[in-house]
Amino acid sequence: MIVNASHLFSFLKRIQSERLGGFDAVILPERTDKGNLFFTRMNGETKVEIDSYRATDPLKSLLYFPREQILPGKSKLVKRLILGVKNCDLTALEILDKAMINEDFIDPVYQFWRENTTIVSADCTEISDSCHCNLVDGKPFADKGFDVNLSNIGTDYVINTGSSKGEEFIELLRKYIPISDDHAEDREKVRELRQKTMRKLEARNSDFVRSGDYFSLKNVNIQKWKDEAKSCVGCGGCTNICPTCYCLILNDETTAKDFIKVRSYDSCQIHGYARVAGGASPRPKMYERFRNRYLCKLTIMKENFGRLGCTGCGRCIDVCPGKIEFREVVCRMMKPPKAEEL
Amino acid sequence: MVKNPYQTIPAIIQEIIEESPLIRTLKVKLETPIPFKTGQFIELTIPNVGEGPFTPSSSHYTTDWMEITIMKAGFVTEAVHKTKIGDRIGIRGPYGTCYPIDKWKGKDILIMGGGVGMAPTRSLFLTLLHDIDNYRSVTFLMGAKTPNDMIYKYLIEDWKKIDKVNIVRSVDRVPEGETWSENVCLITKLLDKIDLDPHGVPVVVCGPPVMMKFGTFDLLKHGYSEENIYLSMEKKMYCGIGQCRHCVFGKYYACKDGPVFTYDKVKNEENIWE
Numbered sequence: 001m002i003v004n005a006s007h008l009f010s011f012l013k014r015i016q017s018e019r020l021g022g023f024d025a026v027i028l029p030e031r032t033d034k035g036n037l038f039f040t041r042m043n044g045e046t047k048v049e050i051d052s053y054r055a056t057d058p059l060k061s062l063l064y065f066p067r068e069q070i071l072p073g074k075s076k077l078v079k080r081l082i083l084g085v086k087n088c089d090l091t092a093l094e095i096l097d098k099a100m101i102n103e104d105f106i107d108p109v110y111q112f113w114r115e116n117t118t119i120v121s122a123d124c125t126e127i128s129d130s131c132h133c134n135l136v137d138g139k140p141f142a143d144k145g146f147d148v149n150l151s152n153i154g155t156d157y158v159i160n161t162g163s164s165k166g167e168e169f170i171e172l173l174r175k176y177i178p179i180s181d182d183h184a185e186d187r188e189k190v191r192e193l194r195q196k197t198m199r200k201l202e203a204r205n206s207d208f209v210r211s212g213d214y215f216s217l218k219n220v221n222i223q224k225w226k227d228e229a230k231s232c233v234g235c236g237g238c239t240n241i242c243p244t245c246y247c248l249i250l251n252d253e254t255t256a257k258d259f260i261k262v263r264s265y266d267s268c269q270i271h272g273y274a275r276v277a278g279g280a281s282p283r284p285k286m287y288e289r290f291r292n293r294y295l296c297k298l299t300i301m302k303e304n305f306g307r308l309g310c311t312g313c314g315r316c317i318d319v320c321p322g323k324i325e326f327r328e329v330v331c332r333m334m335k336p337p338k339a340e341e342l
Numbered sequence: 343m344v345k346n347p348y349q350t351i352p353a354i355i356q357e358i359i360e361e362s363p364l365i366r367t368l369k370v371k372l373e374t375p376i377p378f379k380t381g382q383f384i385e386l387t388i389p390n391v392g393e394g395p396f397t398p399s400s401s402h403y404t405t406d407w408m409e410i411t412i413m414k415a416g417f418v419t420e421a422v423h424k425t426k427i428g429d430r431i432g433i434r435g436p437y438g439t440c441y442p443i444d445k446w447k448g449k450d451i452l453i454m455g456g457g458v459g460m461a462p463t464r465s466l467f468l469t470l471l472h473d474i475d476n477y478r479s480v481t482f483l484m485g486a487k488t489p490n491d492m493i494y495k496y497l498i499e500d501w502k503k504i505d506k507v508n509i510v511r512s513v514d515r516v517p518e519g520e521t522w523s524e525n526v527c528l529i530t531k532l533l534d535k536i537d538l539d540p541h542g543v544p545v546v547v548c549g550p551p552v553m554m555k556f557g558t559f560d561l562l563k564h565g566y567s568e569e570n571i572y573l574s575m576e577k578k579m580y581c582g583i584g585q586c587r588h589c590v591f592g593k594y595y596a597c598k599d600g601p602v603f604t605y606d607k608v609k610n611e612e613n614i615w616e
Contacts, residue, residue: 071348104598105347105583247587250348250580254389259350259432266586274588276578277394277416280551282591282613296590303593 001159001170002186007177008157009048014176015081016042021172023118027062028083029055039082050084051125051152053140054313058243059089063113064096066240070250071261073108080113081169083120083150088133088313090121090145092243095305099246118165121146122157123190124197130314132205132327138312140197151190158182158190208327210334214298214308220333222287228329229287231322236267238316238324239293244301244309247273268292294330347583350387350432351376355425356407361493362486365458366423367399367411372433375405379440380469381462381574381602385582386410387432391421395437395579395597397462401469402440408433411461411493437582438601441466441572446544447476452536452566454557456485456529456549460493462574463548467501474506481508481536485529485549489513489522510536529553530560540565546602548574555615558605568606575600575614 016026030040031047037055039062042048062082097114100107124131124140133140142149147166150157159179161167173179239245247268253260266273269289275281283289301309310326317326357369376384380402387393394416400409414423425431443466451470455463463482470480482501486492492513502509510532512525525532530553545566547557554573561571577589577596589596592611594603608614 071346071350073346099585105585106345107585108346246585248581248585250393250586252387252390252392254387254432259352259387259389261348261350266588268587274578276576277419280576280616282577282616300590300593 002156002180002182003159003173003177004156005152006155008173011173011177012042012048012081012083013044015172020176021081021169022079023081024078025080026083027080039084048084050120050122050150053124053126053128053131054086054088054315055084056241056315056318058092058241058313058315059085059119060092060096060243060246063093063117064100064110064246067262067264068109069253069260070107070109070263071259074112078116080117081120082117083122085119085121085146086124086313087121087139087142087145088131088311089243090119090142091138091307091311092313093145094307095244095301095309096246098305118147118169119145120148120150120166120169122150123152123194125152125193127197127200127204128314128318129204130317131201131312132208132314133312134198134201135205135208135210135327136308136310136312139194140201141194151193153186153189153193156186158186205327208331210331213334214302216335217295217298217330217333222291224333225291226287228324228332229290231324232269232286232290233322234269234271234286234289235321236269237319237321238326239267239269240265241315241319242297242309243311243313243315244297268296294333298330347585348434348581350385350434353408353431353433355427355429355431358425358427361411362491364415364491365411365413365461365493367409367461367493368422368425368431369407369409370431370433371407376408376433376435377405378402378436380443380465381440382436382438383462383579383582383597383601384408384410384433384435384437385579386412386418386422387434388418388421388425389430389432392418393432394418395582395601397465397574397601399461399464401465401472403469403472411458411464413458435582437579438597439599441546441602443470448478450479450481450538450543451477452481452483452538452543452545454483454485454529454532454545454547454549454553456553456557457487457491458493459547459549459553459574460484460486463546464494466546471501471504471507474504477506479506479508481510481538483529483532483536484509484511485513485532485553486511487514488517489520490517508536528556530557533560533564540567542567542570544570544572546572546574551576551615562605568609569604571605572602573605573608573614574602575608577601 026042029037100110149160248263249266297309353370353372359367383397399411579597580586584598
């Protein structure tokens, strides 16, 4: 299917203002004056940009909020449409979904947001300097995990649906704006543009190609971690902004009547993270916590969830006040790739 | 409506037993009983302060009330020590795995509890007493720093009268002004004083990390086997359900894969004693 871009955007404004389809909010990346993209609730003035590359804030922060009451859970329905989601954030949802909705328990608040949010992804047409999904089995476009995917081919978008929620959204679209069938040449255009972005990524990251044997990181000499961690100030910015980090702390705000629990992000980079009553901590030193993040992303999450905890979004690189380059650290820690892996 | 995993049950404190200067036992009545299996833990909320993981110290056959023995060690436990009879607290759970006591029928069982580690092991001990005919014997080694730190003193005489039960206690030292007529040594040294064929004996160890570590090494030296040594891992089990990740060590979550692990399962993971 094909939709004209200007038709689509004026329709999105109507969804927001007239609450079409029952949507309470349309959220999409906006380019700020400083040049960064941030997810914003759409209004008349929004400089929207759903193509280009991933927003500065991860999709996580819209489904698993930095601070949110979890007991009791949500009761008032809020239905949202989020557009301009990138594949790095969609693959991160594979981990969050398993971590929050599994056989042991269901996080009712995460499930609430997940069920009441329609996710519209869009192919990356640009890359940011820190993007490196190609190094961690990722791609700058999605073929699963979305409700709807949009591929920009100039003035039009090629539409793909990935769920019944996506189908419903397209039905809504059809009622108000023209949707036509896509043709072989449109699909060919999508393929070409996707390859073009992939080539940009490969060129940007050619110096960071490494062997895929991340479990070797466990045996790296501890002195190397000490050296790398020297410029880490332990602020936890990398974990807060990471699309797959979800460690939480619980705060008790119980009243005389009800038990109330509020969860907030926690960070394994912070000293008190794993400290138990009495003061013992498994990782009292900064370099131990620094190493823990790399091992969690590249080995432990793989064991827990069957996929790497890094989706290559590069946000931890951008956010770091110590200018720590995740890609470079991993490369220095790992053996160079074998010839057949290049 | 999905069940909220953080659903907390109100409980009223019925009785408080001051066990030692730092340790007290709360006897609580829950609005709705929480059935558990010995070895599992609960999360206890002190309203407006926070919550922490504790293993009940009562038998899992006791369902009308629950006893929890708690040492003053951090800010939640400080608040526990300020509670009064009649106070309303919250409990959720149970969480984690339990001791496989069904597999221990007909065996000699050895329990080592050091300091406040005597509390969760008391739950196991009382549960075993309930069906004592099922086991060949139960040996409970109890260790504390000083006689004043020894908890459950008021129960010992009754326990000693029970057939097939052997209780051996030690303190590390006897400060001036305190009296003690039993062993003065580290709890691990008590292994030399008991007459038990280590073959096939399940051993449960709970205590401060340093005791767990050297206790395990001494047990191995005495011939107890790795797969029979049950360790209670002390990790920060914040959520109790495997969500918050604070207790992750290696690929395990202490809260849902444990908190009780056999030594052979965890011996190759990092930082297990910290």
